[in-house]
Amino acid sequence: MIQPDLSRNRYQVAHANPHIILADVQERMVLMRLAIACPAGLYRLQPDGSLHFDVQGCLECGTCRLLCGEETITRWRYPQAGNGIEFRFG
Numbered sequence: 208m209i210q211p212d213l214s215r216n217r218y219q220v221a222h223a224n225p226h227i228i229l230a231d232v233q234e235r236m237v238l239m240r241l242a243i244a245c246p247a248g249l250y251r252l253q254p255d256g257s258l259h260f261d262v263q264g265c266l267e268c269g270t271c272r273l274l275c276g277e278e279t280i281t282r283w284r285y286p287q288a289g290n291g292i293e294f295r296f297g
C-alpha cells in the first residue's frame with residue numbers, strides 16, 4: 208500500500224484567524240477521540256493529559272467536526288481564500 212507523503216503539501220495558515228478553534232475541553236474520551244481520528248495527527252495528547260493542537264497541516268477533511276459537537280470545536284470552517292492546504296502529489 209502506498210502511503211501519502213503529507214510533507215509535500217503546502218499550507219498557508221492564518222494564525223490570527225484560524226479555521227478551527229477548540230473549546231477548553233477536559234473530557235479524556237473526547238481528547239482521545241480527536242487524537243486518534245485526525246488523519247494528520249494534529250491533536251496530540253500530552254503527558255500531563257492536556258491536548259496540543261496545531262492547525263498547521265490540517266487536511267480540511269472535517270473528521271474532527273463530525274466526531275465532536277460545537278461544545279468541543281467551537282469553530283470549524285474552510286480557510287479563507289488563499290489560506291489552507293495546497294495538495295501536492297507525485
Ligand code: SF4
Binds near residue numbers: 266
Ligand atoms: S479537519 Fe481533519 S485534518 Fe483537520 S484537524 Fe480536523 S481531523 Fe485533522
